[in-house]
Amino acid sequence: ESVKFWLWSEISSIYFSTMDILLACGSFNPITNQHMRLFELARDHMHRTGQYQVVSGIMSPVSDNYGKQGLVLAKHRTAMAKLALQSSNWVTVDEWESQQPDWTETAVTMRYHHEQILKRYEQSKPTFTSSDKNIASLSGENRTITDVPPQLKLLCGADFLDTFKIPGMWRDDHVEEVVGRFGLICVSRGALQPERAVHESDALTRHSGSIHLVREWVRNETSATEVRRALRRGMSVKYLIPDSVIEYIHQHNLYTEDSERRNADAVLRPLAKQARPEF
């Protein structure tokens, strides 16, 4: 009986709200506790609205061709993210983006994951629907949930919103697609003002209805840049990143002055790839 009740409450909570899957794209160089906090904060926020049920989270490290200074190999960044998320029961690491030969636009990465979600949903639909119908008939409800696959939303920090302002960083149609078709959850920290970033972009303002702003009241500004700096200088990063990740970094001697010089003079791949000749 208790199992039945549990199943009912689980399904009804899904039934009355939209299922969400959160995708975070980034360098994760290395992953920090703050990255994982973003997921927790976003999920709490979406659940508080009563309209969304966050069912899973995906962390997608960028590929090596991104051209960002100090970016260590994707295999290491992925391995560290996996170690850090070992204890999470809802966020996982996906390697697809990091394994692409060239840098992949965020919109393209989202399309890929959206397709994967639809595929998995189609596969699981028959069993899911029949069990739901049984329970729905118990409560006298006639509606079925067949036509609502989970939605994919992009999860980002407030600094990410500012990249929309950088000329050449985003293709206009991609902004439309990411924000308009999928949706955005932005967690703001510290002094950054996400509302301003939305205001300063026409595209973001047009789709402000699908942008969820989450405020983090605790100022917790652990940035991967600061973590790398501390590691280079032999300072402690304990309690900023998980112990297992610290151990991995030491084992592979990952963040050094040499590794920080990588891509030092390179142009960020999005800027090169999307550059249009100026007249």
Added chain:
Amino acid sequence: MEGQNMSKVVLLACGSFNPITNMHLRMFELARDHLEDTGRYSVIKGIISPVSDGYKKKGLIEACHRVEMARLATENSQWITVDSWECLQPEWVETLKVIRHHYEEQMAAEQNEDDVDTVRYAKKRRYLEGTTHLKIRECPQLMMLCGADVLESFVIPNLWKQDDIAEILGRYGLVCITRSGSDPYKFIHQSDLLWKYRKNIHVVPEWVTNEISATHVRQALRRGQSVRYLLPDDVVQYIQEHQLYNSDTEQKNADVILAPLQRYTGASSS
């Protein structure tokens, strides 16, 4: 060469630890990095000393839970430990007395180690004595570790005895982790007492803003929000298992005056 001019230091942090957060643990790491970077100190141990229930702070849950959480949080640290002497005292104990207690403990421990040394490391000691004949085995220096808020609390009337502050700073020393928005140097400048002992106050800048306050953690827990990655996983699990923080526990000591204020207000008015 190692340790010839270096003083050994033990860091002691007193507080509620209600509950312990990653920020408390970060303070130890930052303090050790800073002190060792000066080349004058070698930090050998950190002690977390949760306050006793007699402190009467609002929302303060039983010491046994606070100690256990701190113990779980420090399980993966090779140098930070938890000590329950303070919280086992029937009444609130002045921080100075806690510092004295741990200093004596440390002295006693060092004495024992000395006895061991004479047997096991006689050779090494002879060598050391040969090179630095003036070297006397010193007891590690005990320093109080705190956040900038504690330094600022030194001037709150009736919270601290001025003699206690003078002894803490003059005889032991203070390591103070700054937070953004606080200017400890200005604070030290403005207080004659702090100014007098300024050389024993080590100000450690926090290079990453990390304001995980226990108050915020309790608030999130009351509201059913996630506190993962703000506290160690084991602590989060312990809190859930024992259902530690809710609106009832937050009302504990709600109308009670803080123990130090009770004690010193009574004393000064008589």
